[in-house]
Amino acid sequence: MPDLLFELFSEEIPARMQRQASEDLKRLVTNALVEAGVTYEGAQAYATPRRLALHVVGLPARQPDTREERKGPRVGSPDGAIQGFLKSAGLTSLDQAKIESDPKKGEFYVAVIEKPGRPVLDLLAEILPATIRAFPWPKSMRWGAASTSSASLRWVRPLRAIVATFGAETEEPETVPFAVDGIAAGNITYGHRFMAPDSIRVKRFEDYVAKLEAAKVVLDPARRKEIIRQDARNLAFAQGLEVVEDEGLLDEVAGLVEWPVVLMGRFEEAFLDVPGEVIRATIRANQKCFVLRGPDGRLASRFLLVSNIEAKDGGATIIAGNERVIRARLSDAKFFWETDKKVWREDTGFARLERFRNVTFHEKLGSQWDRIERIRALAKELCAVTKADPEKVDLAARICKLDLQTEVVGEFPEVQGLMGRIYAGLAGLDPSVAAACEEHYKPVGPGDSVPKDPVSVTVALADKLDTLVGFWAIDEKPTGSKDPYALRRAALGVIRLLVENGVDFHLYESLCLPLARLAYQRRDHSDLFKMLAAEVGVPQSLKVGLLLPEAGEVVILDLVEFIFDRLKVLLRDQQLRHDALDAVRLSGEDWDNPNRLTIMSKTLGRFLETEDGKSLLAGFKRAANILRAEEKKDGEGAFEAAADPALCREPSEKALLEALSKAGEAAGIALDKADFEAAMRAMAALRGPVDAFFEAVLVNAEDPAIRRNRLALLATLRRVTRQVADFSRIAG
Amino acid sequence: MTALTHGPEALRPDRSFQGLILTLQRFWAEKGCVILQPYDMEVGAGTFHPATTLRALGPRPWNAAYVQPSRRPKDGRYGENPNRFQHYYQFQVILKPSPPNLQELYLESLYAIGIDPALHDLRFVEDDWESPTLGAWGLGWECWCDGMEVSQFTYFQQVAGQECAPVAGELTYGLERLAMYLQGVDNGFELNFNGLEGEAKVTYGDVFRQAEEEYSRHNFEYANTEKLFRNFAEAEAECRALLAAGEPGEGQRHRQVLPAYDQCIKASHAFNLLDARGVISVTERQSYILRVRELAKACGAAWVKTEAGGAA
Known part of the structure; x- marks a missing residue:
């Protein structure tokens, strides 16, 4: 049975889009085939930086014939109805229709429409160009002289050539006859951009893969990944080191090369003063290189790069060039690190917190300063339930966002929190306070650990509750798949902090006060806040047990229900029956106490x-x-x-x-x-x-x-x- | 003056900064580009040159290359950082419509300056380019040589708020970085500028270090912010006034785009200085960027009503 080989050869496709694109290619083509009644035995798609390829195995040469019976009007119907029927069924006279009868309707015409199946080659000549034109790239572009017209082809980057061959193993395959924007499908592709740039004539998938391999192109991304993984491990092993595995980076670099060659470079030991996570972030984000660690678990002064060529000097020039860039990057990182340390050493009174007054947290929720003040006030109250030291909690709440002002975090946002902990530690702050700078963000996902230190627990709760109350009050709740402020995560975090630490806590009561405080702080910025502030008064006089006017109560009750929905999802994910939560929630004063309710429902x-x-x-x-x-x-x-x-x-x-x-x-x-x-x-x-x-x-x-x-x-x-x-x- | 009699050796792209520039100019001239000179105003990047911003618009073919001194006041480091300057050079190529072999032409230009593809790892790494101040975006890559970004490669999709039809290809070479790589030096100030040795040698630092020091002081400490706020407002008003004055009557073309666009450039530079001086808050920042973008868009809209912009 015939196979299809389809390749779209283009200028470099972004690494992050390749996997989805190959899946889309397979889905679009095979769906269109199935739609046309054509079955196939199997299909597999591949991607490299310069090509998407699809192999569909076991197609028939012809589409199956179809036979459709279409019911028409009753015998003796007015001429208009008869003519309409003939036209829609493609008949020229009633002689071509048969007459059937049923007891209700009497005698009526039936047209039998028989369609002979078309050659699959012809179908492909329609399906393939339509797939190209409708391809769902996340971002696409126009190019070249054709782009004068707005109807010109859009592709992720300029599309350069198309291979489309169709035929059985035993015969010379045919080229699928079509063209898109002047690019005719053929049987010519190209090898590696630098090592084998010449054109290659291909027949079928088998010789295509082999010829590409000979032209220094590994078609299958999974194979490129394995080559990189193995070569990296071997190079590391030879030096007595271990690769710091990084699946995301591996995926990305496999999408940046057609012919992976792993090389090892080094940098000066002196850079190892900089925290390992910062070195890793620098080398990963900017250079897409892997870092290594020694037997002691510490970062080694080596890195692994993945090049796209077998260089004629064995890679010496490439290594030297990469080392030079990494040295410059690490110099920057070290400079940032030293600058930050100096600031933390000198400004021990945290006067720089003032700068947060000019940093907007959210247009409707005020500045980062406003937010920190709210977190402080809430954290202070929470100490009663978390049994944390209020002084440590207050300091932690004040400085937990301070690393956002550091040069290192400005450059590498992914080390936020961690840097706060490191700098606070270096500044000689209490270890619990330092830990809270990192841990108050936790848990960041379902798999992340939950802090245990009461100081961290308190600040983490305050941070998340403030976020939730704030966005609830301005009606920015998650909808469907959209949750731009990660509020589901925050709600789940609140639950896990309480449950996994066994903290008994009444959500409703504890959320009224933060809302009142927020309303007072932002009373000039929304009608709800203005109204609440007017009714509940100044924050100093606010006490737990505060009664909110109805508009505020609605907000809090809705939020409490949202949090309990997350609890239900959590219990379900733990294979626990979630109806148990509904059963225990109705019975008693603990209706808004996640810890107690979790124990009870379990x-x-x-x-x-x-x-x-x-x-x-x-x-x-x-x-x-x-x-x-x-x-x-x-x-x-x-x-x-x-x-x-x-x-x-x-x-x-x-x-x-x-x-x-x-x-x-x-x-x-x-x-x-x-x-x-x-x-x-x-x-x-x-x-x-x-x-x-x-x-x-x-x-x-x-x-x-x-x-x-x-x-x-x-x-x-x-x-x-x-x-x-x-x-x-x-x-x- | 005996040293100045040195031969072409001094102009090799891996021997001198000026040799690199001359090689690139010759290369692109041979490919049919007009070789322009830098625009005579303070701009943040080569893209601001009207030869790119405005000429990228409209249906007429346009192929040009030029060096553009670029100012980024915030990047000043008082001459202490070997890689970061508040004034640096970009080599800019603009080809409209983008030719089908633009990638190959670009790679050829690298070979011309001595980068051997059998020795070096050359890569096109995704980078979507956007200039919020110019109301422009495009898709393309950072071009890497052995892990170092040496150029920016963009297929313009929109510039000054106008769809590009046809699309232009833009290449931007970071000259200092490229020269450092070719010459094998780690400190930009140590770049050999003229390719001579001994007493006759002039380095990049000889030419620019003092300027980096003085301008860093200026950008961060001395620039008169009141004056700059005023300059911004005046440039903005002038840009709008000129655009209004040049507005075409029935069947005519716009008559004041280039002078108006100069005012847009002035406003942008005043904003960059104010930003470096740290007197613009985060929220204000957005609104300033938006104001410059509105000027750029108004100029783009006017440009397509001129002869060079393709108006009938």
């Missing part, structure tokens, strides 16, 4: 996995269903009176009444002690009596007093369990 989740749990849940559901039905007759709340022991005829009724009273008491005591396990054990003790009750007793007894008493028992069961969880929220 305990409940575990309980529901046990036989006792499953059975009790079934009993509860049964009780709730009966109650619901009977309450419809007798009215809401009809059975809430205490059950009368005297009316308990059966032993199982008495036993249930006793068990309920015991369980209720035990659960109450356990909950007061926040011992949710014990509360759950108390519930578990109900399983037997509930089962026995349903086994032995008909709830709707003939005697109305007995019936009412039995229903009262079930209502008690509902009340008692609800102390711990609302089982009606549990699915199944």
